[in-house]
Amino acid sequence: MKSVVEQKVLALNGDEAVAYAVKQCDVDVVAAYPITPQTIIVERFSEYVANGEVETAFICTESEHSALTACLAASLTGARTFTASASAGLALMHEMLFVTSGCRAPVVMAIANRALSAPINIHGDQSDTMAQRDSGWIQIYAENVQEVYDSVIQAFRIAEHPDVLLPAMVCLDGFQLSHSMENVKVLPEEVVKRFVGVRQFPKVLTHEGRFAPLRLDPENPMTLGPLAFPNYYFEFKRQQEEAMKKALEVIRQVHEEYAEISGRRYGDGLLDAYQLEDAEIATVCLGSTAGTVKAVVDELRAEGVKAGLLRIRTFRPLPVEGIRRALENVRAIAVMDRSMSFGGHGGAVFHEVRHALYDSEKRPFVVNYIYGLGGRDTSPMQIRAIYKDLEGILQKGRVETPIRYVGLRE
Amino acid sequence: MTVQEKGWREIPIAAVCWKSSTEFLTGDWKTFKPVRDLEKCTRCLLCVIYCPDGAIRWKADLGDIEFDYNYCKGCGVCANECPAKAIEMKLE
């Protein structure tokens, strides 16, 4: 049992925390393009490069599409790579997100969640990453700046794990976390370097009949990213899905190992259940607003209300079993979505939570609250009103409006 | 003869090719075959550069180029690009 390492406290905002973590992780290549609210990540990191604090090759590309392509290509040669984006920038990378996961390249990316245009909005919501949930990337959503720092470090270990080998994105709410300065305990650099280690490569059979590490190397020529006809494509995709399944356990293990060194845990790494054991009413929430919900749950509990919260930290892979077990005995659940799926009768998280509960014997009421779009603030009072609604549903014994909007002016 | 195709557990990770593309002889794909007039050919090697299949190679021991008809697909780019008009596409 390792003991908790001594850590110093810094005051960093979310973006600065990302840059600081990347600095400590011995990253070989960073290729990025600026977009609010991620700009500080790249600015700060470029300062580290200019000051000689890191030995990273820093590439300013002409677009986000190129940034991810550069990272993918570098990753395939064996480099540890990182990039960051948001909103339209992430959308521009769309095609390459699928290529990166298909090539099994463990690129790590930070996303400062921001609303998608049109109309143009620079503020926080989760539509950008929700729209990419099918891309084969691991998705972790942080609640506070401390968790942002911890998650970026963990992401390299998770992505590079031989059972996983999938790219990972760490998501932080735009402005609410990216520009919010908070107390951050940072690990000493040697400890982080030891934790992330040196990148390992599985051995593959090349066409020359030899087993060689999976990376582009003139000594061991191999073809990566080829064409696959209908007779094989399907099998490669099934392989990717297997990696996602294994990632559930890997994320838990890496989280546990990190918890022993840092003294910090976020639930079990997949789900953060808050006051849920005997809860009758609960919300499900991702990201920083879950913190506000926790403060409200504390107040409600002090008033004798059996309220709880399930914060989903790892959204991809979806911890279906964990969600079902955590919520099974709750009687009314409000799933909060900080994005919309137009025409889809509710948001992504709403769909997936209902899916997780479908096979359980008990059938809690599950309703959807769309909130915070375009950086709209969600106050503790509004969260209280949600719990009040849930109590109302239990009293009436039915749901009248399954999809609601927090703070929307009619 | 049907080759037994591999299941998802057996195929290599990340679709790394387990066979070299050179194992697949595509010479049968052509209808027209490039034939070189040895007197007109100036050994400029432009056809070597232009061939999309790499089926024309400089052979140092021969001191000359060689057409590999096992891979040539008969596209005719070499004939089109030859400045000396030394290559003719002949029906096979």
Next chain:
Amino acid sequence: MKRTIEIRWHGRGGQGAWTASELLAKAAVYEGKYIQSFPEFGPERMGAPVTAFTRISFEPIKLHCAIYNPDVVVVLDQTLMKTVPVAEGLSEDGKIVVNSKDSPLEIKQRLGVIDKVEVWTVPATEIAVKILRAPITSTAMLGAMARATGIVSLESIKRTVEERFRRDIAEKNFAVIEESYREARST
């Protein structure tokens, strides 16, 4: 000090409202407290109204929402009082610190706040222009706020200023902070 104190800063882009909020937060971290400091932008441009928020607490801060009922409001630019409701939500026994040559009583009347609210003024622009040769009022307002509220010590503020700025600029800012601390007056 209350368990959690919430401060709201009003300025214009380029005057240092966000910086002031961060310096205060860092000073509080030196004193072992938990902090949160974040800006709210409209158009990202010099001169546009900017709001910044600071939360200082004895406990880890879970909230990630805007500050609706600040305990302290700091106004870096008097002209904002015309267009921005700077005193909105200010708690009943709150304090407001305004950059102005006018007396605290005059400002109090203009703001229309209730009697319990303590109004402080300091001629921050004059002090900044005199010492820094630029109308960047962030550190002046920081000094006045420290005097009005005692949330953090002058030593902690000086420590963050020293860390943030080059030696010669830091020293000028010390002078600014000390003078605004002295000159700030209340009703």
